[in-house]
Amino acid sequence: MINSISEINWLGVFAAFVPYFMLGALWFTLLFKKQYLISLGKENQADQKPAPIFIIGPAICSFVITITTAILIYALKIDSYQSAIELSLIVGIGYLVANTVNIAINPNIPKPDKSE
Numbered sequence: 001m002i003n004s005i006s007e008i009n010w011l012g013v014f015a016a017f018v019p020y021f022m023l024g025a026l027w028f029t030l031l032f033k034k035q036y037l038i039s040l041g042k043e044n045q046a047d048q049k050p051a052p053i054f055i056i057g058p059a060i061c062s063f064v065i066t067i068t069t070a071i072l073i074y075a076l077k078i079d080s081y082q083s084a085i086e087l088s089l090i091v092g093i094g095y096l097v098a099n100t101v102n103i104a105i106n107p108n109i110p111k112p113d114k115s116e
Contacts, residue, residue, distance in 0.1 A: 017066040
């Protein structure tokens with residue numbers, strides 16, 4: 001399966017990555033910014049410029065997810081909607097790892113106090 005990396009349509013990977021990443025950016029900064037801040041308990045805090053890791057981290061995670069999906073689609077010869085849905089159900093748990101890293105580096109997620 002790793003050999004399929006050289007067979008991937010990298011233009012397609014970038015074409016999928018850009019809207020995927022942009023949707024995430026719009027989701028948290030424009031479409032649902034207020035609800036996101038409320039869910040974090042930070043609705044009354046002044047706007048702050050995000051640290052670079054807040055932009056770079058999610059971009060890297062989104063890119064890894066896009067490459068992973070491309071490899072699996074190619075290697076498993078996914079060519080129908082039914083097969084794509086089956087793939088999405090199977091790999092959903094695997095993608096949880098990338099999303100967990102994204103959450104761990106997000107400065108807006110409260111971290112436990114280690115001194116207690």
